[in-house]
Amino acid sequence: MLVLEAVSYRYAGAERPAIRQVSLTLDKGEVLGVVGPSEAGKTTLCLVASGLAPRAIRGAMDGRVLLDGADTTALPMHEMAARAGICFQHPQTQISGICGTVFEEIAFGPMNLGLQRDDVVVRTWDALDVLGITALAERDPMQLSGGQMQLVAIGGLLALRPAHLILDEPTAQLDPGGTRLVGECLARLAAGGASILITEQKTDLLERICGRVVVLEKGGIVAAGPTDEVLAAAGLAAMGVAAPSRVRVRRALAGAGFGDGAIMDALH
Amino acid sequence: MIELRLEGLVHVYRDSTVRAVDGVDLQVGPGQRVAIVGQNGSGKTTLVRHLNGLLRPTEGRVLVDGSDAARLHVAQLARRVGLVFQDPDRQIFARSVRAEVEFGARNVGMDRADRNDAVSQALAATGLEGESDTNPYDLGDSRRKLLALASVLAMRTPVLVLDEPTTGQDVRGVEIVGSVIRAAHAEGRTVIAISHDMGFVAETFDRVVIMREGRIVLDGSPAGVFAQRAWSTLEETYLEPPFPSRVGARLGLDSTPTDEALIARLRERASDSVL
Numbered sequence: 401m402l403v404l405e406a407v408s409y410r411y412a413g414a415e416r417p418a419i420r421q422v423s424l425t426l427d428k429g430e431v432l433g434v435v436g437p438s439e440a441g442k443t444t445l446c447l448v449a450s451g452l453a454p455r456a457i458r459g460a461m462d463g464r465v466l467l468d469g470a471d472t473t474a475l476p477m478h479e480m481a482a483r484a485g486i487c488f489q490h491p492q493t494q495i496s497g498i499c500g501t502v503f504e505e506i507a508f509g510p511m512n513l514g515l516q517r518d519d520v521v522v523r524t525w526d527a528l529d530v531l532g533i534t535a536l537a538e539r540d541p542m543q544l545s546g547g548q549m550q551l552v553a554i555g556g557l558l559a560l561r562p563a564h565l566i567l568d569e570p571t572a573q574l575d576p577g578g579t580r581l582v583g584e585c586l587a588r589l590a591a592g593g594a595s596i597l598i599t600e601q602k603t604d605l606l607e608r609i610c611g612r613v614v615v616l617e618k619g620g621i622v623a624a625g626p627t628d629e630v631l632a633a634a635g636l637a638a639m640g641v642a643a644p645s646r647v648r649v650r651r652a653l654a655g656a657g658f659g660d661g662a663i664m665d666a667l668h
Numbered sequence: 669m670i671e672l673r674l675e676g677l678v679h680v681y682r683d684s685t686v687r688a689v690d691g692v693d694l695q696v697g698p699g700q701r702v703a704i705v706g707q708n709g710s711g712k713t714t715l716v717r718h719l720n721g722l723l724r725p726t727e728g729r730v731l732v733d734g735s736d737a738a739r740l741h742v743a744q745l746a747r748r749v750g751l752v753f754q755d756p757d758r759q760i761f762a763r764s765v766r767a768e769v770e771f772g773a774r775n776v777g778m779d780r781a782d783r784n785d786a787v788s789q790a791l792a793a794t795g796l797e798g799e800s801d802t803n804p805y806d807l808g809d810s811r812r813k814l815l816a817l818a819s820v821l822a823m824r825t826p827v828l829v830l831d832e833p834t835t836g837q838d839v840r841g842v843e844i845v846g847s848v849i850r851a852a853h854a855e856g857r858t859v860i861a862i863s864h865d866m867g868f869v870a871e872t873f874d875r876v877v878i879m880r881e882g883r884i885v886l887d888g889s890p891a892g893v894f895a896q897r898a899w900s901t902l903e904e905t906y907l908e909p910p911f912p913s914r915v916g917a918r919l920g921l922d923s924t925p926t927d928e929a930l931i932a933r934l935r936e937r938a939s940d941s942v943l
């Protein structure tokens with residue numbers, strides 16, 4: 401379980417806090433979606449929730465972040481890293497750059513957890529397999545396309561098998577098939593007890609995998625609740641968030657006078 | 669007005685054996701709006717980087733207005749084809765937003781008056797008019813991406829090539845990119861864009877080229893490539909039709925890749941049943 405209690409965060413040198421008074425609870429087995437316009441504070445929320453800020457990224461934090469009840473500022477980094485994993489928005493930030501193959505890159509994290517070699521190998525193949533990238537195992541990570549690199553970054557996180565996963569727009573560069581695979585994979589992990597926090601512009605994906613969604617605007621939470629309610633709210637577009645396709649098409653059809661049962665049924 | 673033509677294009681990167689582009693023939697007429705879609709790693713970026721000479725073909729030819737791009741000087745190509753990278757940080761370096769946008773316009777040899785006009789217009793089109801003096805690195809990721817777009821717009825090239833312009837953009841950013849493409853089209857410019865957003869593609873482009881493993885597997889209008897008969901090919905290519913297509917198929921309608929098309933087909937059916 402991950403809890404944020406009235407967390408504000410101001411980067412070193414910044415005039416204003418990037419997030420203000422954010423409180424949220426991420427339960428075991430839950431997928432929580434975070435949406436909001438650009439520069440609303442979504443990435444900062446991820447950095448704070450993962451404990452990287454203020455530990456590795458300088459700034460001033462108010463409030464508390466609790467990981468399974470423990471204050472993250474008091475946890476040693478290696479314990480933090482074993483329990484909560486983060487996937488950055490830009491895979492280039494995540495890829496170590498010191499591994500010659502995709503296989504080694506994905507094995508890099510679990511190797512550092514001090515696991516048995518056989519266990520690392522199994523985890524690595526599992527991660528490659530669920531993301532549909534076993535064919536990339538021998539490729540040089542630095543010579544992949546943007547989307548392939550993003551899948552490798554996600555694979556590296558999955559191989560750590562953390563109890564808490566924090567993902568910052570993990571599918572931004574993925575094709576629709578890759579996006580679907582990542583979604584299915586996250587849903588399976590949550591069903592197995594993982595707690596997942598995910599920011600996304602793709603509300604179609606969040607609609608499929610999240611139980612709850614919060615909307616962030618100018619650093620503060622402006623709406624929160626069950627996914628279907630939040631993503632169907634009339635004011636969502638005004639908050640800078642795209643309605644899921646299903647909601648958008650339903651509105652367009654109803655507006656054109658095609659709101660009857662048979663046509664609406666075709667949306668599901 | 670410029671015609672682009674790829675003939676038997678093959679590209680193999682140095683130190684690699686993968687044929688990133690594996691025999692592509694493609695002709696893009698002046699003023700066309702073409703989306704290039706396909707699985708991650710299918711060669712889309714490699715392909716478009718040949719259009720402004722960033723990459724040279726391993727085999728085959730790239731013809732820009734009938735001239736072999738390999739024989740054109742970089743500056744000659746830059747005046748014809750503007751390319752916006754997927755990652756803006758690969759092209760941004762100036763200390764202010766306005767200086768960044770001005771750089772390309774200056775390099776293609778615009779005089780001062782034209783340049784001022786082009787820069788102001790590009791900033792307005794991308795919603796950055798209030799940020800002239802801002803340091804590019806004080807902008808968030810998505811606005812830095814719009815800045816990269818503005819820099820290329822200001823060069824007023826007859827051909828615009830955009831590599832994943834909507835990635836990481838929120839609703840407003842996607843609207844800006846869409847209106848930039850529509851405006852460029854209205855001015856008669858050619859627009860070629862890579863995208864994974866099938867809804868955006870169907871609404872914004874006249875032609876969709878689908879790539880798989882370095883080759884073109886489908887090429888046609890949005891209604892054509894997203895029609896039900898093509899769905900198995902899409903699936904093999906890790907793609908899926910836009911949501912309105914799926915709704916239309918369930919209702920037994922012809923290809924309806926956009927909300928507008930879906931409503932139009934429903935209206936036709938309603939008026940048929942009245943008759």
